[in-house]
Amino acid sequence: KHVFEALSAETLPSRLSGNTALCDRIGGDHGRWQVKEVGDGNLNLVFIVTGEKGAAIVKQALPYVRLVGERWPLPLKRSFFEYHALIRQAARDPGMVPEILFFDAEQAMIIMEYLTPHVILRRALIAGRMLPKIGRDLGLFTARTLFRGSDLSMPTRDKKADLALFADNVELCDITENLVFSDPYFEAEMNRHTSPHLDNLVEELRRDRDLKVEAQRLKHIFSAKAETLCHGDLHTGSVMVTDDETRVIDPEFAFYGPISFDVGMLLANFWMSYFSQGGHETTAGERDQMRAYLLDTTETIWETFCDEFSALWRSDRKGILYQASLFEDRNDPFGSEQALTIVLDEIYREMLGFAGVEILRRILGLAHNADFETIDDLSRRAQCESKALKLGRHLAVNRDRIASLRDIRATAQRLQQE
Ligand code: SR1
Ligand code: MG
Incomplete structure (x- = not known):
């Protein structure tokens, strides 16, 4: 009776006619x-x-x-x-x-x-829509979910139980481990890229020893640093929006991983949107405005994340880490602020690395983004992608040397003008 059977548009009404929750919501006349x-x-x-x-x-x-x-x-x-x-x-x-x-x-x-009239954020960005609230909403969402799913907030018994529960999501982690951190860096069977326009650059990246070492270091952090419950696939296709509302969907890749992972993947998708604008049929003025908006949004997400994470650190830190009592020393009242700075700095440097490999894998690997895929002219698409690849490589390799998102704005603008 309970054996799995895929639904179809034809079978769904009869199969779910007795589902009280569905009938209560939409009406029972199936x-x-x-x-x-x-x-x-x-x-x-x-x-x-x-x-x-x-x-x-x-x-x-x-x-x-x-x-x-x-x-x-x-x-x-x-x-x-x-x-x-x-x-x-x-x-x-x-x-x-x-x-x-x-x-x-x-x-x-x-x-x-059913979220309506929400649309997928990626589609909205491709259409050139500038959503006013997403930067702040996504900064808050990442800070709150990642802080509250960690040892900074959860009772250690609950956190360890959740760690064990989500540890079984091994096959979905395996997808990320391969598709994000390994396959893009060799000629894996399912890889694809905009050929022949990108062939030379792709070859160069696959010979790039520094880049491959960083990708493997990041894979190590991804698989070993079980800090918090991550969404696991937080790209702009996992966000639905209106001008007034932001909702995050699709956390089937959820796993215990580094706090930095979701934020890095998310920002990467805004940087890819930035470079894809040159392939969309808009006026030069519209493109400039959209590009400025996208870079502003990356900064808003990161600043909001830091502000909210810091606020939670100061008021809600009740887990086993950095216990307030350890820092309540009248002679050194700023110990917990010093620790916060170090924690945020580590998140920042990992976040840049994850953003870098996310960009690279969406252009070199199996799973591509509609931002670039909707650009029909392949030579134009490849021009956009090659700029994004260069930023991705820069983020992954130089993540310890990039002082701020302002610097990334300057690098992105320079690459855009090349
Ligand atoms: C085979 S699954 C490919 C990609 O789709 C999902 O949305 C994840 O991003 C995954 O890496
Ligand atoms: Mg998904």
């Missing part, structure tokens, strides 16, 4: 439901189901990678991790993830709030 499959990600099925009272999302994992097909099996349990990550993120930054209505582990299915 004969009148309209179902549309809208999944455009790499892994899952996503349906919008509309009834006489409203609409909901039904998301179902498939036992394989949708992008590649059945020859790449992938466990259904990723849906369990997505569900558990969403619950924790909802508690740690209320209102920033979709409301969960129902979860079925056997069917690997989550029924959740």
Whole structure:
């Protein structure tokens, strides 16, 4: 009875007709439901189901990678991790993830709030929309979820239990370990790039010893530094927006990893959007405005992250790390501020490295971004991508020597003008 079976637009109404949570939300007359499959990600099925009272999302994992097909099996349990990550993120930054209505582990299915009129942030950025709130919302979201999922905040027993729970998301971590940190740096079977325009640069990057060493150092940090519950795949395709609201979706890659990982992946996607603007059909003035907005947004995300992380450090630090009592010395009242500076500095340097390898893998590896893929003229696409590749390499290799995001703004602007 409970054996997994993939849903289809045709079978969904009869299969979910008895689901109270769904019927309560959209209306119980399943004969009148309209179902549309809208999944455009790499892994899952996503349906919008509309009834006489409203609409909901039904998301179902498939036992394989949708992008590649059945020859790449992938466990259904990723849906369990997505569900558990969403619950924790909802508690740690209320209102920033979709409301969960129902979860079925056997069917690997989550029924959740239908976000409307929200659109995927990546699509909005490709269309040249400047969302006013995302910088601050995403800075707060990353600081709150990453601080509150760590030993800085959680009781150590709860944190260790969660570490054990999410440790089983091994296959999704394996995807990141290979696709982000290893495959781009050799001629892996599934790699692809805009050929022949990028061939020379790709060859150069694959011979770049410093870059490969950094990619492996970052892989080491990714796999060994189990600091907090990360979203695990926080790119601009995992964010839905209106002008007034920001929601983060799709945490099926959730794992215990470095605080810096989500922030780095997120910023990388804004830098890629920056370089992709030259391939979109907009006026020079519109492109300049959009580019300035994207660089401003990276700075807002990072500054908001630091401010909120610091505020939580000062007021909410209740885990086993940097206990206040250790620093309450009248002769040295700034010990905990000194420790905070060191912690943020380490996050910053790792974050730049993760941003660098995220950029590189989206152009050299299997999973590309619509930002570049929607540029039909391949020579123009490659021009945009080569600038992004150079920034990615710079971030990964020079991350210990880049003083601030202002410096990255200058580097990005210089590369853009090359
Ligand atoms: C095979 S999965 C490829 C990529 O899609 C997901 O969104 C992750 O980013 C993963 O690396
Ligand atoms: Mg996803």
